[in-house]
Amino acid sequence: MVSRRLPGSVPRRTLAGLYVDRTMRPRLFLFALLLLSTFSSPVWSGVVHDVRLWRAPDHTRLVFDLSGAAEHSVFSLDDPSRLVIDIRDMTLAADLGRLKLANTPISTLRSGLRNGKDLRIVLDLAEPIKPRSFPLGANDQYGDRLVIDLYDIKTESQKTIEDVIASEGFEREIVIGIDAGHGGEDPGAIAASGLHEKDVVLAISRRLKKIIDREQGFRAELIRTGDYYIPLRKRTDIARDKRVDLFVSVHADAFKNPAARGASVFALSPSGATSETARYLAERENRADLIGGAGSVRISDKDKVLAGVLLDLSMTATLNSSLDVGSEVLKQMGGIARLHKRHIEQAGFLVLKSPDIPSILVETGFISNPTESRQLASPGYQEQLAEAIFAGVRQYFYKRPPPGTWVAANKDKGDRVYVIARGDTLSGIAAEHNVSVKALLQHNGMKSTTIRVGQRIRIPST
Numbered sequence: 001m002v003s004r005r006l007p008g009s010v011p012r013r014t015l016a017g018l019y020v021d022r023t024m025r026p027r028l029f030l031f032a033l034l035l036l037s038t039f040s041s042p043v044w045s046g047v048v049h050d051v052r053l054w055r056a057p058d059h060t061r062l063v064f065d066l067s068g069a070a071e072h073s074v075f076s077l078d079d080p081s082r083l084v085i086d087i088r089d090m091t092l093a094a095d096l097g098r099l100k101l102a103n104t105p106i107s108t109l110r111s112g113l114r115n116g117k118d119l120r121i122v123l124d125l126a127e128p129i130k131p132r133s134f135p136l137g138a139n140d141q142y143g144d145r146l147v148i149d150l151y152d153i154k155t156e157s158q159k160t161i162e163d164v165i166a167s168e169g170f171e172r173e174i175v176i177g178i179d180a181g182h183g184g185e186d187p188g189a190i191a192a193s194g195l196h197e198k199d200v201v202l203a204i205s206r207r208l209k210k211i212i213d214r215e216q217g218f219r220a221e222l223i224r225t226g227d228y229y230i231p232l233r234k235r236t237d238i239a240r241d242k243r244v245d246l247f248v249s250v251h252a253d254a255f256k257n258p259a260a261r262g263a264s265v266f267a268l269s270p271s272g273a274t275s276e277t278a279r280y281l282a283e284r285e286n287r288a289d290l291i292g293g294a295g296s297v298r299i300s301d302k303d304k305v306l307a308g309v310l311l312d313l314s315m316t317a318t319l320n321s322s323l324d325v326g327s328e329v330l331k332q333m334g335g336i337a338r339l340h341k342r343h344i345e346q347a348g349f350l351v352l353k354s355p356d357i358p359s360i361l362v363e364t365g366f367i368s369n370p371t372e373s374r375q376l377a378s379p380g381y382q383e384q385l386a387e388a389i390f391a392g393v394r395q396y397f398y399k400r401p402p403p404g405t406w407v408a409a410n411k412d413k414g415d416r417v418y419v420i421a422r423g424d425t426l427s428g429i430a431a432e433h434n435v436s437v438k439a440l441l442q443h444n445g446m447k448s449t450t451i452r453v454g455q456r457i458r459i460p461s462t
């Protein structure tokens with residue numbers, strides 16, 4: 001295998017053992033290839049029978065399915081910027097035109113035959129990338145593969161823009177992605193009254209968006225804006241496109257036991273579910289793609305080895321944030337709704353498997369429970385639920401604002417408003433916010449330390 005670095009790197013040793021500069025490389029590379037073919041075994045021609053493209057937050061992955069293992073080389077060319085992939089003794093039977101290149105650094109893909117037997121694929125690049133390539137052997141799902149990763153490089157101009165924004169004091173809003181579950185072909189759970197989960201959760205989501213958009217420093221984006229189905233994996237893709245800081249999936253499910261009731265908040269579990277209900281609900285939700293018509297293939301189904309490692313690495317960090325924000329939301333929901341479990345639950349919900357975005361799933365209640373079903377249909381209760389969800393989200397972001405946001409710049413200026421949750425004490429709130437109980441009492445004109453759930457108190461700036 002011959003591999004080459006990006007132009008601009010220091011001269012390095014070639015196959016021939018010479019140190020060369022950039023301008024000499026293409027010729028030497030050809031020479032090396034010729035040498036290789038001279039000593040190669042009799043020509044055996046393989047076939048690239050499929051190609052897949054995955055866009056990750058920091059890289060684009062191309063996977064070529066090969067009829068057998070093959071030698072390959074990858075190198076970059078400038079003006080215009082290209083990445084060249086050569087695969088020895090190979091022909092192309094896959095349709096490169098089928099790849100969706102939107103949102104990737106690749107503008108076009110071309111292919112051709114070299115020396116009458118090697119496949120050359122040229123990627124025309126619109127963005128700078130750092131390439132990496134490796135072969136993958138066959139497993140039960142796939143045969144031999146060639147993986148090409150194109151890692152994104154932040155350009156100088158992008159950096160400059162961000163620096164200017166930072167230095168001029170433009171502070172961005174914190175973006176909350178609201179995912180109303182189900183939709184279209186998939187009604188979600190259906191109440192005895194005929195009420196559909198998909199309609200209830202869209203109504204709550206719309207209320208939540210209004211509440212968030214009213215708050216300075218925050219903005220909401222609805223993942224689903226009407227009655228249509230979005231595949232589970234696509235929901236997180238949309239959230240990523242909208243650059244959300246938090247993904248909140250809203251549901252109102254059914255349980256096999258109609259007596260089951262109460263709100264719950266879920267975060268992803270990398271291992272098992274924390275309760276039987278959690279396992280049951282996760283299985284239900286994950287079946288949604290079969291009902292609603294996903295029409296797309298998930299990374300997790302396609303290539304567990306490839307996707308798994310990358311996902312797991314970044315997921316651990318966001319999982320902690322998800323648990324933190326989930327606990328705040330659960331605490332606030334305890335003020336208005338009966339809770340199914342007093343702690344945040346964890347299960348393997350597909351919709352929460354976004355490696356880079358903290359994500360929670362809020363079960364606003366069980367639509368299968370006659371009492372809760374009636375409540376969930378009421379606009380007043382929907383509004384209360386939406387307010388409680390945002391109160392928790394707000395609390396979380398005021399504790400841990402992302403850098404560069406309006407909240408980060410302003411959280412210590414002026415008063416903060418704290419919404420009392422079940423289990424709170426005034427002394428606890430005082431300690432948490434680094435103020436004295438006396439200061440809290442004076443600041444809010446309170447005569448006693450008695451507080452009630454849902455009450456808003458102002459925290460003086462210290």
Ligand SMILES: [Zn+2]
Pocket residue numbers: 181182188189197251252253285
């Ligand atoms: Zn649901």
